[in-house]
Amino acid sequence: METALSATVGIFFAVAIYLMLSKHIIRILLGVAIFGNAVNLTIFTAGRVMREVPPIIPEALIAPDAATANPLPQALILTAIVISFSFFAFLLVLAFRAYQELGSDDTDTMRVAEPESEDLPPLGY
């Protein structure tokens, strides 16, 4: 199972990175969304996987009596999903506003922060 998931994670990352290497902001955003899933799957797989046994303690017991899925990565990912979603939403709006202001969604032409030609810094003391 881990083998298959590792391969899946690899493919997720490859697709995400390919999209993020694009110059069009919308493709980059799609890449970021997929990247988030890839990272979550990585954490999930690294904690080892087990089928169909959620980490829940039976009513009568104080601790689980049989092996369950690893709860720790699940807790981490739960946090990660929410944060990556807020991040994604922020990026999305930022991209949209940038497009409105600059009239372009091509990252090559969005150069407000680092303009094309900059003067030499002053040479005095």
Next chain:
Amino acid sequence: MAADGHWLTFLVLMLPFAGAAVAPFLVRSFGHNAAWLLALIPAFMFYHFTGFLSSVANGETVAAGYSWIPSLGVDFSWYIDGLSLTFALLITGIGALIVLYSGGYLKGHPHLGRFFSFILMFMGAMQGLVLADGFLTLFVFWELTSITSFLLIGFDHVREASRRAALQALIVTGLGGLSLLAGLLLIWNMTGLGSMSALLEAEGALREAPLYLAALLLVLGGAFTKSAQFPFHFWLPNAMEAPTPVSAYLHSATMVKAGVYLVMRLNPVMGDTVAWETILPVFGGTTLIVGTLLAVRQTDLKLMLAYTTVSSLGLLIMLTGFGSEKAAEAAVLYLVAHSMFKGALFMVAGGIDHETGTRDITKLGGIGRAMPITFAAAVLAAISMGGLPPFFGFLAKEEIYAGLWQGSGWSGLITLVAIVGNALMFAVGFAVALKPFTGPKVETPKHAHEGPILLWLGPLVLGLGGLLTALASPLSHRFISNPMASAVVGEPVEISISVVPHVGLPLLLSVMTIALGITAYLALARGREIMAGTLRTIGWGPDLGFDQAIGGTVRISSTVTRVVQSGRLDYYMTATFIALALALFVPMILFGELPALPDFPSLRFYEWTVLAIAFIGLGAVLHARDRLTAIVSLGIQGFAVALLFMLLGAPDLSFTQFMVETLSVVILALVMTRLRLSPTDHRPTGEKAGDIAIAAVCGATLGLMLLRVTQIPFDDTLSAFFAENSRAIAHGRNIVNVIIVDFRGLDTLGEIAVVMIAGLAILALVRIRAGKPADARKGGG
């Protein structure tokens, strides 16, 4: 290591820094008269060190200290012998006079308190430098002198010339300091000895070490920059931008002698080799001649003195490296004499500047009647500088010639260099001391009259010092010269020279020097023109070179910045992911951490199906030609991941993932209606292939890494802890939920904060139409 009773020396080492802390407050209360109080600090230090005189004169040394970084074998330690004691006495003695002088010179200056702070800090640093035993102690104080010198040169920071001079001094001496550090560490590494006292005991260890030459060059890199040896001399005249007390103290009497101190300190363990006796005289002699020639060129009193200081430092290095016992003794005598007469002359120049408003020697004349005490101090100092009896400078000069002339060609050449240098220094010294005071009266910007006691006390005491130490030469030799010379030579020596001239070759050479000096003095105006013409012809100098180097550095860095930070996002992304691939892949191969070949995964049918759906979603995102397809495909891969979580025992994750993916798709659909998704891939084929390669390698590497991780045994300590304690401690059956809200509750709080801030930021982005009111009306509805 620390013996009782040494705490007082430690206290004295720290005292100037304490003084620096209180100086501004004292100035606020007492104005410039705080100088009298602050001068008590160096005076007390001077008194403390005089207590060592008799024991050091008997050949004893004091090595003490405290453990500083025991794990690295680093001590804060000091070493008092003839050499460091003489330096300490000069630093504290002249320091007291300088503090007084500063009070008079900068009277009423708004930053007088700051100035006293800086000068006391410098005093502490310089004192620490000469007393330091451990290499690191030495280095720390060495750098502290560079930093305080920077602060003092740049004291008048509103002028660009000041700032440039300060930066120049810091860069030149700072680079030298790094070279010194490397040299000291190399010595430490080769010999295993980390302190001067240990090194001096193991005399032959360093000279026979394999990397002796490298260590020598590195250490000299520090000494030559600090002591302004050619071609690093240029920072010293520029440092004259500092207020005159600084020039008198740092840049003639003390700091610039740090390099000479270092060379003298190492003479017993590094000297007596061909390299030592070649490099030092050659650089020292060149500096001597270049310095005096440039001094002739100047018309500014301070600059004339500054260049003669450069040449004096050259003379000291030349004498120390010459190799004969007498030459080393001469270096000792000259160093003491120079500290006194040059400090005095600088203070005289400052006094003239202060009272007349100019330091230009061509615009001064006949003020001797108005400033008799300053005139007297100047003449006393100049006689010592010129090497006339019965002054200490005379003793030094006799000893120089006695030490240098050995009848051979090499010693003849060096002697000739010394004669020419001394004669020119004689001329410049007397020009500074006589020209402004004698001759017809010249109108000066301010009406000249004698300055207050604070201004003439220092130069007068130092001028008289040159006379008294010579007249009482048996005493000054016993307590000062002999112990110091013994430390420089490495074995006990006895200096016998006195003010009574002995007929012999040294006296003849002295007379020659004086005759030559008088000729040069009379022809000084002519010589100045010749030198000015020569320098114009040469045009380029190290000072200009410094500007070019700094300008070049700025240009190179801005070019590099422009290449590295091109301002294009896809470059940054490409570089980031190439670096990521290399960082993960190369170590995996180098350390043989590639995963073992796994068995073909045995998945159930529906698991394969879910994976297939995910891949189809991914592929569709890649190939989407219109917005809707892209959004829906993104949703498909997200839901597939949610299903995967569901199948693998993570219902909470699955539920959250479903919600988040749904929300993402909705928001994306809202926003993307305004954004263009280019119908075809915009990238040219070559670029596309490159991007595919980078993405594929990154994906493969990350996949391999994950596979490798899953192949090593799993440590489930943490997971087991949560399983054990979820119900027992936190009373919850759903372990994941318990972790989130209880065990790692603070994390969740942080997460909520992130979501909230992101929400606020989004709101702000949507609401604010920066500087575009027309747009706001259009888009706001």
